[in-house]
Amino acid sequence: xxxxxxxxxxxxxxxxxxxxxxxxxxxxxxxxxxxxxxxxxxxxxxxxxxxxxxxxxxxxxxxxxxxxxxxxxxxxxxxxxxxxxxxxxxxxxxxxxxxxxxxxxxxxxx
Amino acid sequence: xxxxxxxxxxxxxxxxxxxxxxxxxxxxxxxxxxxxxxxxxxxxxxxxxxxxxxxxxxxxxxxxxxxxxxxxxxxxxxxxxxxxxxxxxxxxxxxxxxxxxxxxxxxxxxxxxxxxxxxxxxxxxxxxxxxxxxxxxxxx
Numbered sequence: 001x002x003x004x005x006x007x008x009x010x011x012x013x014x015x016x017x018x019x020x021x022x023x024x025x026x027x028x029x030x031x032x033x034x035x036x037x038x039x040x041x042x043x044x045x046x047x048x049x050x051x052x053x054x055x056x057x058x059x060x061x062x063x064x065x066x067x068x069x070x071x072x073x074x075x076x077x078x079x080x081x082x083x084x085x086x087x088x089x090x091x092x093x094x095x096x097x098x099x100x101x102x103x104x105x106x107x108x109x110x
Numbered sequence: 111x112x113x114x115x116x117x118x119x120x121x122x123x124x125x126x127x128x129x130x131x132x133x134x135x136x137x138x139x140x141x142x143x144x145x146x147x148x149x150x151x152x153x154x155x156x157x158x159x160x161x162x163x164x165x166x167x168x169x170x171x172x173x174x175x176x177x178x179x180x181x182x183x184x185x186x187x188x189x190x191x192x193x194x195x196x197x198x199x200x201x202x203x204x205x206x207x208x209x210x211x212x213x214x215x216x217x218x219x220x221x222x223x224x225x226x227x228x229x230x231x232x233x234x235x236x237x238x239x240x241x242x243x244x245x246x247x248x249x250x
Binding site for chain 1: 148
């Protein structure tokens with residue numbers, strides 16, 4: 001889901017993830033060959049239940065596996081890596097939340 | 111011969127490299143070109159930079175001199191694509207090997223070493239080159 005924020009009482013099915021566009025870093029290799037490092041933030045939520053830590057770790061594991069399953073993103077990037085994972089540390093109870101900072105590297109002509 | 115020999119040799123090397131069909135651009139410069147201003151269609155691009163000139167021996171009238179220069183070829187390639195770089199190395203080696211006198215402007219031109227450096231997707235193939243030629247001391 002491409003959203004900038006979660007609506008607190010939205011009608012969602014859990015687990016859910018929002019993908020937020022963050023920043024783009026551009027390095028010119030040639031005038032028409034630009035190495036782009038695009039940072040996106042994946043915000044993943046689940047219902048915490050009685051074992052928030054277990055649920056959260058499971059959620060982190062699922063998202064990590066998903067991102068790492070195809071680092072070329074269908075041949076559109078040459079690398080995708082998670083550079084940071086933050087959690088809500090319990091503040092989002094009865095939900096739990098993990099925030100993944102992901103850097104996607106690709107070549108662009110413009 | 112006069113000191114213009116050096117320029118003549120470099121010009122001939124430039125011409126020899128320009129004759130390689132896989133090379134799109136040849137630039138003789140005093141320093142590294144600003145490669146990010148070039149388009150990918152200009153690559154492979156060869157940059158030739160004069161480095162050093164030194165006498166190897168002298169008699170009262172003649173000296174054998176050596177000029178060293180760096181020939182750098184900028185190549186675009188994928189991470190696992192070694193063929194494009196290797197083919198460039200082969201083409202340049204063949205062109206130098208077939209005309210070591212650079213159209214009779216020097217005694218011999220040699221490749222002292224080849225280094226491949228760079229980061230994806232831009233590789234630099236650096237040839238350390240030497241040309242030996244005779245020069246009359248009176249003209250030096």
